[in-house]
Amino acid sequence: MDEAQKISLKQQIVDAARQVLLSDGYRNFSLRKIARAIDVSATSIYLHFENKDDLVHTLMEEAIERLNNRLEVSTVEHEDPIAKLKELAYEYVGFALDNPREYQVIYLISSDEMSRYPKEKFRKARKGYEIVTQVLEEGVRSGLIAEDQPRIAAYTFWAQLHGVMSVVLSQRLDTRIDQEKFIEESIDHIIKGYQVRTSLKTNTNFDE
Amino acid sequence: MDEAQKISLKQQIVDAARQVLLSDGYRNFSLRKIARAIDVSATSIYLHFENKDDLVHTLMEEAIERLNNRLEVSTVEHEDPIAKLKELAYEYVGFALDNPREYQVIYLISSDEMSRYPKEKFRKARKGYEIVTQVLEEGVRSGLIAEDQPRIAAYTFWAQLHGVMSVVLSQRLDTRIDQEKFIEESIDHIIKGYQVRTSLKTNTNFDE
Amino acid sequence: MDEAQKISLKQQIVDAARQVLLSDGYRNFSLRKIARAIDVSATSIYLHFENKDDLVHTLMEEAIERLNNRLEVSTVEHEDPIAKLKELAYEYVGFALDNPREYQVIYLISSDEMSRYPKEKFRKARKGYEIVTQVLEEGVRSGLIAEDQPRIAAYTFWAQLHGVMSVVLSQRLDTRIDQEKFIEESIDHIIKGYQVRTSLKTNTNFDE
Amino acid sequence: MDEAQKISLKQQIVDAARQVLLSDGYRNFSLRKIARAIDVSATSIYLHFENKDDLVHTLMEEAIERLNNRLEVSTVEHEDPIAKLKELAYEYVGFALDNPREYQVIYLISSDEMSRYPKEKFRKARKGYEIVTQVLEEGVRSGLIAEDQPRIAAYTFWAQLHGVMSVVLSQRLDTRIDQEKFIEESIDHIIKGYQVRTSLKTNTNFDE
DNA sequence: GATGAATGAGACTTCATTCAT
DNA sequence: AATGAATGAAGTCTCATTCAT
Numbered sequence: 001m002d003e004a005q006k007i008s009l010k011q012q013i014v015d016a017a018r019q020v021l022l023s024d025g026y027r028n029f030s031l032r033k034i035a036r037a038i039d040v041s042a043t044s045i046y047l048h049f050e051n052k053d054d055l056v057h058t059l060m061e062e063a064i065e066r067l068n069n070r071l072e073v074s075t076v077e078h079e080d081p082i083a084k085l086k087e088l089a090y091e092y093v094g095f096a097l098d099n100p101r102e103y104q105v106i107y108l109i110s111s112d113e114m115s116r117y118p119k120e121k122f123r124k125a126r127k128g129y130e131i132v133t134q135v136l137e138e139g140v141r142s143g144l145i146a147e148d149q150p151r152i153a154a155y156t157f158w159a160q161l162h163g164v165m166s167v168v169l170s171q172r173l174d175t176r177i178d179q180e181k182f183i184e185e186s187i188d189h190i191i192k193g194y195q196v197r198t199s200l201k202t203n204t205n206f207d208e
Numbered sequence: 209m210d211e212a213q214k215i216s217l218k219q220q221i222v223d224a225a226r227q228v229l230l231s232d233g234y235r236n237f238s239l240r241k242i243a244r245a246i247d248v249s250a251t252s253i254y255l256h257f258e259n260k261d262d263l264v265h266t267l268m269e270e271a272i273e274r275l276n277n278r279l280e281v282s283t284v285e286h287e288d289p290i291a292k293l294k295e296l297a298y299e300y301v302g303f304a305l306d307n308p309r310e311y312q313v314i315y316l317i318s319s320d321e322m323s324r325y326p327k328e329k330f331r332k333a334r335k336g337y338e339i340v341t342q343v344l345e346e347g348v349r350s351g352l353i354a355e356d357q358p359r360i361a362a363y364t365f366w367a368q369l370h371g372v373m374s375v376v377l378s379q380r381l382d383t384r385i386d387q388e389k390f391i392e393e394s395i396d397h398i399i400k401g402y403q404v405r406t407s408l409k410t411n412t413n414f415d416e
Numbered sequence: 417m418d419e420a421q422k423i424s425l426k427q428q429i430v431d432a433a434r435q436v437l438l439s440d441g442y443r444n445f446s447l448r449k450i451a452r453a454i455d456v457s458a459t460s461i462y463l464h465f466e467n468k469d470d471l472v473h474t475l476m477e478e479a480i481e482r483l484n485n486r487l488e489v490s491t492v493e494h495e496d497p498i499a500k501l502k503e504l505a506y507e508y509v510g511f512a513l514d515n516p517r518e519y520q521v522i523y524l525i526s527s528d529e530m531s532r533y534p535k536e537k538f539r540k541a542r543k544g545y546e547i548v549t550q551v552l553e554e555g556v557r558s559g560l561i562a563e564d565q566p567r568i569a570a571y572t573f574w575a576q577l578h579g580v581m582s583v584v585l586s587q588r589l590d591t592r593i594d595q596e597k598f599i600e601e602s603i604d605h606i607i608k609g610y611q612v613r614t615s616l617k618t619n620t621n622f623d624e
Numbered sequence: 625m626d627e628a629q630k631i632s633l634k635q636q637i638v639d640a641a642r643q644v645l646l647s648d649g650y651r652n653f654s655l656r657k658i659a660r661a662i663d664v665s666a667t668s669i670y671l672h673f674e675n676k677d678d679l680v681h682t683l684m685e686e687a688i689e690r691l692n693n694r695l696e697v698s699t700v701e702h703e704d705p706i707a708k709l710k711e712l713a714y715e716y717v718g719f720a721l722d723n724p725r726e727y728q729v730i731y732l733i734s735s736d737e738m739s740r741y742p743k744e745k746f747r748k749a750r751k752g753y754e755i756v757t758q759v760l761e762e763g764v765r766s767g768l769i770a771e772d773q774p775r776i777a778a779y780t781f782w783a784q785l786h787g788v789m790s791v792v793l794s795q796r797l798d799t800r801i802d803q804e805k806f807i808e809e810s811i812d813h814i815i816k817g818y819q820v821r822t823s824l825k826t827n828t829n830f831d832e
Numbered sequence: 833g834a835t836g837a838a839t840g841a842g843a844c845t846t847c848a849t850t851c852a853t
Numbered sequence: 854a855a856t857g858a859a860t861g862a863a864g865t866c867t868c869a870t871t872c873a874t
Contacts, residue, residue, distance in 0.1 A: 009854085009855095030846075030847060030848085031847080031848065031849090032846075032847065032848085040855085040856095041855065041856050041857075042847095042848085042849090042856095043849090043850090043851095043855070043856055043857080044854075044855055044856075046848095046849080046850090047854060047855070051848075051849075052847095052848065052849090107374070107378070125380075126382070129382070149393070151382070151384070151385065152385055152389065152390055152393050153393065153397070155375065155381065155382065155385060155390060156372065156390065156393050156394040156397050157397075158371075158375070159368075159371040159372045159374065159375040159394060160367075160368040160371045160372065160394070160397070160398065161371065162371040162374060162375065163367040163368050163369065163370040163371020163372065163374065164364065164367045164368065164371065166315070166367065166370060166371065166374065167363065167366070167367040167370065170315070172333075173363065174334070174337070174359070174363065176359075177359065177360055177363060181360065182360055182363060182364065185357070185360050185361065185364050186364040186367060186368070188401075189361070189364050189365075189368070189398075189401035189402060190368065190397075190401060191401075192400065192401045192405075193396075193397035193398060193399075193400045193401035194397060197400075197405035217837080217838080238862075238863060238864085239863075239864070239865090240862075240863060240864085241863090248838085248839085249838075249839050249840060249841090250863090250864090250865095251838085251839070251840075251841090251866090251867095252837085252838055252839070254865080254866080255836090255837065255838070256837095259864080259865070260863095260864070260865090425833085425834095446867075446868060446869085447868080447869065447870090448867075448868065448869085456834085456835095457834065457835050457836075458835095458868095458869085458870090459834070459835055459836080459870090459871090459872095460833075460834055460835075462869095462870080462871090463833060463834070464833095467869075467870075468868095468869065468870090523790070523794070541796075542798070545798070565809070567798070567800075567801065568801055568805065568806055568809050569809065569813070571791065571797065571798065571801060571806060572788065572806065572809050572810040572813050573813075574791070575784075575787040575788045575790065575791040575810060576783075576784040576787045576788065576810070576813070576814065577787065578787040578790060578791065579783040579784050579785065579786040579787020579788065579790065580780065580783045580784065580787065582731070582783070582786060582787065582790065583779065583782070583783040583786065586731070588749075589779065590750070590753070590775070590779065592775075593775065593776055593779060597776065598776055598779060598780065601773070601776050601777065601780050602780040602783060602784070604817075605777070605780050605781075605784070605814075605817035605818060606784065606813075606817060607817075608816065608817045608821075609812075609813035609814060609815075609816045609817035610813060613816075613821035633858080633859080654841080654842060654843085655842080655843070655844090656841075656842060656843085657842095664859085664860090665859075665860055665861060665862095666842090666843090666844095667844095667845090667846095667859085667860070667861075667862090668858085668859060668860070670844075670845080671857090671858065671859070672858095675843080675844070676842095676843070676844090
């Protein structure tokens with residue numbers, strides 16, 4: 001084999017797969033197409049991946065890692081936990097907007113279209129939640145964030161962000177609503193949901 | 209023709225399609241399988257639906273309508289807008305938990321696996337947002353909800369809820385976290401994000 | 417119905433069918449396409465024709481008649497039976513070259529691709545053979561043509577011409593051979609096959 | 625794998641295809657039927673043939689080769705070129721009568737029902753013409769055949785024979801005409817068209 | 833006369849996967 | 854490691870024909 005071909009076939013497959021996924025979408029993502037792209041028989045893919053799902057899982061893992069890395073870097077810039085939280089949200093959103101297809105790969109398993117994502121791979125995925133958890137804990141310590149269970153809160157935070165980007169990327173947004181505005185408003189609401197407030201106004205005239 | 213066969217083939221197809229989708233998942237959803245289920249030639253499906261996507265879109269439409277109907281009914285029970293909002297959230301969540309597959313149909317287009325959901329069908333889908341919008345507007349009028357753009361807020365509210373249920377249904381939740389608890393916490397945070405508060409505590413020592 | 421629509425549907429169908437056949441070929445000749453062309457349901461064609469073959473038979477009949485008409489006119493121009501025969505041949509060839517698709521319709525039944533062409537329709541087709549027969553009989557009377565069974569000879573004459581045009585139209589001719597030259601040579605040979613000759617040279621040295 | 629299954633699938637397909645074609649006719653010739661016949665998925669056919677036409681072309685090629693082989697053998701029996709030519713004609717006719725369906729396969733492309741027979745396959749087909757050409761050249765050398773362009777003449781000879789058999793096999797012959805008689809007469813005429821004659825009688829009283 | 837709905841067959845394409853080599 | 858052959862399923866399209874209205 002040539003020097004230039006030192007890149008392992010496995011890596012070549014993953015690269016080609018990412019390429020196909022990003023350019024053609026999951027719908028047109030086929031093993032044969034990937035094989036064609038790197039001039040290898042489709043069968044060869046099975047030497048490195050159990051099946052199609054396994055390969056997709058690898059791409060998911062990659063995407064998750066990339067997102068997590070971006071989030072990790074973001075938190076160092078600020079000291080105010082609220083600012084940090086906001087920054088996290090904007091990084092998350094930024095990643096999704098910059099790499100919509102890759103972002104969507106992360107949530108490919110939302111539906112039942114794939115065999116279950118292997119539990120052990122979720123561990124890596126958890127890093128993102130941990131980053132959020134830490135920021136939330138900082139906020140709690142500073143008395144700025146009202147949260148007795150930061151780990152759960154990290155998940156709710158994450159989930160809400162995903163919901164927002166999911167609506168944006170699936171283009172379900174009402175055409176009369178500006179996308180940027182929507183994202184800003186959403187993040188504002190999400191953050192406010194975690195902030196400590198002196199009092200919440202409630203109308204005592206109403207039931208419940 | 210039998211009395212029993214009075215149900216139009218189109219309806220039979222939709223019913224069978226829903227059945228297949230709910231029991232086998234989108235992944236194993238095939239026109240041929242549907243045809244087999246109602247003992248009809250696969251060709252016949254094309255007399256009523258342009259293609260697979262068209263049929264799936266119909267199912268989506270149905271699911272959206274069912275969800276919207278459930279939300280509509282829910283709002284009458286309370287007078288307090290905050291309570292109404294909470295009720296809406298719990299109805300949404302309830303629908304998703306009661307009919308996970310059907311709920312997921314609604315968001316099938318999140319990924320790029322389908323041809324775009326036709327714009328005109330979105331109009332029907334909008335009813336849900338309108339219901340939320342109205343409740344938010346009530347809240348604004350009562351001074352309980354701080355929102356200058358209720359329509360946008362309705363979308364953010366909806367998106368946040370979707371994010372929460374998406375995480376739940378895709379079973380991505382950390383095994384150490386109780387699902388019910390997670391949902392409750394999430395809804396609490398979401399609602400709080402819209403409530404008027406007298407003052408938000410901020411640490412003036414920090415930058416930003 | 418409008419005045420303009422007085423043309424019977426049957427005629428409209430035949431016209432459209434001919435149109436489709438000439439422009440798209442037999443291969444792409446479908447009842448649906450014909451129906452579409454005249455904005456009628458495909459089913460309606462069955463009100464006027466038993467089935468697809470029946471319609472095609474009608475087109476065949478038409479084409480045969482057109483060819484026969486052309487042959488009929490041609491014979492009046494000459495008095496010499498040999499010249500007449502030659503003229504017939506060139507008219508036949510001319511028709512095939514001018515209307516290749518229509519000509520080929522006549523021979524659609526060569527293979528077993530169609531239900532048998534109804535016997536009674538062959539009677540009309542026979543006119544062409546009769547024209548040839550007459551010319552041959554004239555030739556016999558003039559002592560120019562050696563033929564004791566002109567009717568059979570008419571069929572052999574016709575068959576040979578068909579063979580020639582079949583090779584030309586199916587583009588099976590060697591590219592090194594000029595089409596026009598080929599046709600001329602062929603006709604020459606065919607005609608000579610019928611002419612009276614004083615003596616045929618034979619090599620008495622050979623067997624048989 | 626069984627000994628019996630050593631025959632390549634490709635060959636099995638061709639065999640089954642020939643079988644179906646010969647027994648059911650081109651009209652009822654379907655890839656699915658062939659697949660069924662050899663208990664193979666229809667898809668598998670596409671691994672060996674581009675499409676239906678490609679398979680049919682292969683059958684054509686085969687049939688042409690068989691015909692050519694039969695013609696090749698025939699010529700050795702005689703020394704007289706005229707006798708050789710006659711023998712060629714009778715072999716041609718014999719092949720068509722013995723294997724009518726297979727013969728017709730050769731001329732399947734006469735009509736426009738198929739994609740064009742690929743040019744490169746015609747080269748093989750040319751052998752038949754070459755055989756005829758050689759016999760004609762022999763005849764010219766012996767002074768028995770009057771032909772300055774034997775290659776063209778070979779094509780005209782071939783075409784005439786095809787015309788004759790085409791009429792016979794499509795059963796277009798007048799019921800009052802005996803088929804055998806018709807073939808004999810035809811061959812006689814065709815051969816005579818190539819023979820040298822001392823003088824052709826012409827009536828000088830006529831025009832042209 | 834005319835039509836819409838339905839059927840069953842078929843061509844063609846693409847695919848994930850398996851198996852023997 | 855790698856591959857070619859094969860499979861079975863499926864989507865999509867087109868078609869001739871039938872049937873009830």
